[in-house]
Amino acid sequence: xxxxxxxxxxxxxxxxxxxxxxxxxxxxxxxxxxxxxxxxxxxxxxxxxxxxxxxxxxxxxxxxxxxxxxxxxxxxxxxxxxxxxxxxxxxxxxxxxxxxxxxxxxxxxxxxxxxxxxxxxxxxxxxxxxxxxxxxxxxxxxxxxxxxxxxxxxxxxxxxxxxxxxxxxxxxxxxxxxxxxxxxxxxxxxxxxxxxxxxxxxxxxxxxxxxxxxxxxxxxxxxxxxxxxxxxxxxxxxxxxxxxxxxxxxxxxxxxxxxxxxxxxxxxxxxxxxxxxxxxxxxxxxxxxxxxxxxxxxxxx
Numbered sequence: 136x137x138x139x140x141x142x143x144x145x146x147x148x149x150x151x152x153x154x155x156x157x158x159x160x161x162x163x164x165x166x167x168x169x170x171x172x173x174x175x176x177x178x179x180x181x182x183x184x185x186x187x188x189x190x191x192x193x194x195x196x197x198x199x200x201x202x203x204x205x206x207x208x209x210x211x212x213x214x215x216x217x218x219x220x221x222x223x224x225x226x227x228x229x230x231x232x233x234x235x236x237x238x239x240x241x242x243x244x245x246x247x248x249x250x251x252x253x254x255x256x257x258x259x260x261x262x263x264x265x266x267x268x269x270x271x272x273x274x275x276x277x278x279x280x281x282x283x284x285x286x287x288x289x290x291x292x293x294x295x296x297x298x299x300x301x302x303x304x305x306x307x308x309x310x311x312x313x314x315x316x317x318x319x320x321x322x323x324x325x326x327x328x329x330x331x332x333x334x335x336x337x338x339x340x341x342x343x344x345x346x347x348x349x350x351x352x353x354x355x356x357x358x359x360x361x362x363x364x365x366x367x368x369x370x371x372x373x374x375x376x377x378x379x380x381x382x383x384x385x386x387x388x389x390x391x392x393x394x395x396x397x398x399x400x401x402x403x404x405x406x407x408x409x410x411x412x413x414x415x416x417x418x419x420x421x422x423x424x425x426x427x428x429x430x431x432x433x434x435x436x
């Protein structure tokens with residue numbers, strides 16, 4: 136099969152237009168159209184339904200587009216490995232993390248990474264959905280459970296526990312909490328039970344909700360929970376890694392916490408030699424160690 140025709144087909148399928156595909160390929164619309172017709176003749180099938188608003192893939196076209204998309208991702212991976220043969224760490228690195236961890240733990244640390252590697256371009260994908268690393272939906276993932284996909288290199292970074300936090304101002308106004316039953320006078324702020332979250336956190340929330348708490352605020356991610364707590368709205372279920380950056384948060388009911396939530400870093404086996412991936416991996420591991428030291432120091436104060 137002609138690689139050039141496949142490249143043009145992929146551009147047309149991606150753009151949904153002969154004109155737009157021609158612009159990206161620096162070809163005339165008629166040249167693109169001829170290549171698509173030739174490919175359809177070669178395969179003896181129709182790849183696009185043509186109408187006034189553009190082009191829509193046929194079922195056969197969808198099958199071919201799936202194949203060219205996979206080929207493109209593999210070629211991108213090969214190109215990345217070739218670029219990474221240089222000594223300098225540069226180029227784009229796509230990192231996926233859950234919304235809470237990426238926003239509250241990773242993002243505040245990224246200035247140090249850019250200071251070390253100013254030519255690095257991070258595309259931070261905050262996504263609860265598990266992206267497909269072998270298919271290059273992202274280069275590196277930080278996940279709150281051990282990845283199950285094959286052909287991944289994985290490293291356990293740390294463990295997280297969900298705990299209860301509030302501000303001093305809220306507790307001064309609403310009163311202290313000595314036991315779970317005291318929640319009848321307080322507002323609980325937590326993730327919505329139906330939203331994607333770590334199972335240990337969901338179990339803790341279910342346990343608390345069993346006490347018929349009269350007032351609650353549920354949010355679909357931990358960033359929203361944190362903002363509500365910082366604005367003195369109630370007691371929030373939050374990950375314990377927030378202590379470092381939000382020392383004003385006070386722990387409530389210190390005997391109550393979730394089970395351990397493992398945090399893993401993972402990336403495809405084919406990116407083992409990538410200098411960008413290696414630089415990011417080493418940086419995150421250094422920051423985890425620094426985070427642990429700071430928590431130990433805070434505990435001793």
